[in-house]
Amino acid sequence: MSDIPNGFTGFKTHENFQALPDLPDLNVKYPTRNYNAKKLAEIPEDERRWAWVEVDLTAIRSNVMAAKHIIGSGCRLMAVVKADAYGHGAVRVAKTALNSGAEYLGVATIDEAIELREALITAPILILAEPPLSAIPLLVAYQIMPTIYTPEFAIQYAEEADRNGVRAPYHLKINTGMNRIGVRHDEAVDFMMQVSFHRALELVGTFTHFATADMAETLDFQIQTKRFTEAVNAMRAAGFNPGIVHAANSAATFRYREVHFDMVRVGIALYGLYPCQQVRHLIDLKPAMSVKARISDVMTVPMSEGVSYGLVYRSPGSVKICTLPLGYADGLQRGLSGKIGIILGGQKCRQVGIICMDQCMFEVDMRAYGNRVRLNPQIGDEVVLIGEQGDSVVTIDEMAHILNTINYEIATGFSNRLPRIYP
Numbered sequence: 001m002s003d004i005p006n007g008f009t010g011f012k013t014h015e016n017f018q019a020l021p022d023l024p025d026l027n028v029k030y031p032t033r034n035y036n037a038k039k040l041a042e043i044p045e046d047e048r049r050w051a052w053v054e055v056d057l058t059a060i061r062s063n064v065m066a067a068k069h070i071i072g073s074g075c076r077l078m079a080v081v082k083a084d085a086y087g088h089g090a091v092r093v094a095k096t097a098l099n100s101g102a103e104y105l106g107v108a109t110i111d112e113a114i115e116l117r118e119a120l121i122t123a124p125i126l127i128l129a130e131p132p133l134s135a136i137p138l139l140v141a142y143q144i145m146p147t148i149y150t151p152e153f154a155i156q157y158a159e160e161a162d163r164n165g166v167r168a169p170y171h172l173k174i175n176t177g178m179n180r181i182g183v184r185h186d187e188a189v190d191f192m193m194q195v196s197f198h199r200a201l202e203l204v205g206t207f208t209h210f211a212t213a214d215m216a217e218t219l220d221f222q223i224q225t226k227r228f229t230e231a232v233n234a235m236r237a238a239g240f241n242p243g244i245v246h247a248a249n250s251a252a253t254f255r256y257r258e259v260h261f262d263m264v265r266v267g268i269a270l271y272g273l274y275p276c277q278q279v280r281h282l283i284d285l286k287p288a289m290s291v292k293a294r295i296s297d298v299m300t301v302p303m304s305e306g307v308s309y310g311l312v313y314r315s316p317g318s319v320k321i322c323t324l325p326l327g328y329a330d331g332l333q334r335g336l337s338g339k340i341g342i343i344l345g346g347q348k349c350r351q352v353g354i355i356c357m358d359q360c361m362f363e364v365d366m367r368a369y370g371n372r373v374r375l376n377p378q379i380g381d382e383v384v385l386i387g388e389q390g391d392s393v394v395t396i397d398e399m400a401h402i403l404n405t406i407n408y409e410i411a412t413g414f415s416n417r418l419p420r421i422y423p
């Protein structure tokens, strides 16, 4: 120790620690004493933490029914519930969608599919990509259909199913121009010839995905449609039944009736959000997600004093500063700082100062002018960060616009730290 310079005296020894008074006994089991576990569990999620995401399942039901109405009978609806149903809660949304007319579920990963199976959902579930080979036993065990585009996967999947005495149902992905995943559109027949010898394999569906269904320009969409139709026709001509043929995401479902085929895959529209401007006048959707919080502190900040990190915002003196217990770790992105409205008492107030990790602030104008109702913010008052209150609205689309992104990213961005509440 003597050769360590600069006055370093070494860590405290164990004996030193024991000499310190009143250290809690860290070896206890929590909760301590005789707390009643049931009582503790009864404290509702939105009272454990004054910030939450509220999901209106009747809006989801209404959006599913609107989509069903547009596609008509004879075309199935796949409810795309990947990414925890775009942040809305996969199990609750899946059950609502299935009860409202959806027949199929689409997810991105095996674990998303397993979550639905463990909630006792029995509808067909398609993983919209090819999982790793090593995950194949999970597909068979949970009866989850993979998307397939490599012969290796097809064969290994078939063999695992065979070993278990079950079929190996799958959907074939055809790449018609998005160039993300899939068998090339002019190689679909070759692919089928390579794998179809395996008796367990069962081609349940054939699909593609559009790169530009949400864009004003339509030529690339038409090229993809033509390639897809040709690939499916070639499969049929070669004696392969393509099964359920599907291509349309939300944008294509509402814009292009000609690509409905046997099923459409609707994601964003289920949640009441529009995939693009062009769809706005084609269907009436109801947004399902709100983000709410309760005020955790209220203070008077003298004129010219700053608020939050960097003290960038300065109080004009005529406002009260209200704090909310959510921040960028909850998905309220820091880039929104100073640019969003917070609705209190039906009036839109300005969020001010830098949004912190777990908290943010907004100002309430305390001046009296016109016939404006003056607000009197109190700790515990409910505010709306996304959604409606009185005559005021804040939308996910506004946030997406501020952040130069799309509504999908905002909805999926609210973290699991915010409980999902279904009123």
Ligand SMILES: *Cc1c(COP(=O)(O)O)cnc(C)c1O
Binding pocket: 080, 082, 128, 209, 248, 249, 250, 251, 265, 266, 267, 268, 269, 275
């Ligand atoms: C996510 C996804 C969809 C749903 O797209 P939306 O634009 O949300 O309707 C459909 N198909 C595939 C393959 C997807 O990955």
